[in-house]
Amino acid sequence: MKTSVADPLLTVQGVSFAFGAHRVLDDVALEIGPGEFTALVGPNGAGKSTLLRIVLGLLAPQAGRVELFGASPRHLDDRWRLGYVPQRPRLAPDLPATVEEVVAAGRLAKQGWWRRARPVDRDAVGHALESVALEGLRKERVVELSGGQQQRVLIAKALATEPELLILDEPIAGIDAQAQRLFRDSLVHLLREHGAAVLLVSHELGAVADDLDRVVVLRRRVLFDGKPGDLAATGVSLGVHRDDLPAWLEELSENGGT
């Protein structure tokens, strides 16, 4: 792991969470360092969404500790350092807003939600649009774009604050291969040009498998945390689809993955 040089951006230690008697997370630990590209994978019900909500400060852990940029996620002042791309179908189908307006809303964490945009804010919005190759569509109604384009709008929205850590929730579910490639290019641009870290929560990693620094496999506990190559050595392909994952994870836990 190449994280230990600098302070980690995100530290998760001994985090547990249960809905009633149903334990979703059990003593989970995770660390993300600057510039790292990490994928968090696991089957449905593995606790990925719960862990994500805890990391984002939307949910408090019942045990353990989370630090985001050295602060508790709920009391983080510099919210702009964190970019968040939610799962896709959040845009109301009749939303009368342009691509540019949606992306500009993402800038508010840095701009101040009550402030008018300064030139630096408009530049950041323009740059975010460029980095997802959507600058030509900035005046279009966002709901008239394709699914893949809408996904890139949401990524641009998260990039508009120039975050140090970008968290994406199931970003490539249901978008076509070409859109996945464009998505991958945007992420690699962010990693290389801005040195930002990326945490990708997903079932399928096809398009980005070669670019990952780390894979974390979660099923209530962290079953695997290491280089993608080491995971491949356990006989698992990263192009795996959600239907294959449960069997894959069974195999992994039987083999005693860490």
Place this chain on the structure above:
Amino acid sequence: MPGMPWPLPWPFDTTYMQLALIAGLAVGASAPLIGTFLVQKRLSLLGDGIGHVAVAGIGAGLLFGTSPTWTALVVAVVAALALEWLRSHGRTSGDLALALFFYGGIAAGVVLAGRSATNTNLQPYLFGSILTVTENDVYTVLALGALIIAAIALTRRGLLAVVLDEEAARVAGIPVGALNALLAALTAVTVAAAMRVTGVLLVAALMVLPVATSRVVARSFRTTTLGAGAVGMIAVVLGLAAARQWALAAGGAIVLVAVALFAAASIAAPLRRGRAPDDAGALLSGPG
């Protein structure tokens, strides 16, 4: 107001029509601003519900001999904040809690008004009586309208972020709860402001219909909002003119013009863009 009647052309050549015009324009401009956000949050009928609750305030005002506008304002704001609290804490499963509020409010209003010594009836407040507004009424409506416009101007960026994705807005550190409460309170202020113009039972029409009209034509959220305000003002001017020409109930006439403008835009816009109407029907049926 100073110098009235001002030298304006028919139908606004008399003092009472000019007072009606000013009060109407203030409401016509401000109600759709609130509506833009309500429609997008699927809360189109919140204005209607708060209008019902406000009847309790009107009844109280009549009973205690104070201005019904102010008592309605207080009751509506308190009810709006309570409803928002219930909504955000997931306590309103189904429409039951809302129904309790709404029908409880209107029933309390009828009972309180019935107890009042004066023989004032609720009718002017339920359906408006814009042609009888006094100078003081106009100043009140102007002040409330200015408050709404100023509040939206200051908070519109944050409100748009909340409308786009409440969770993402929370993650970005935007005070989602406070902005939602503000929007609910401003909805109540709009109800109080519109009370004399369209009446509390028709106020929601001025919040929703201009937005539906503007959305058919506008591409951005900004133009939708500004366009909705413009449509609201056009509806007021044409509605007042029709009311004077044919001796119609002014509040109802304004709302009917708003309905007609929506129908015209829904038919004309797809023709201009060269495609079939897509979401025009859904705009009206969707939120309800």
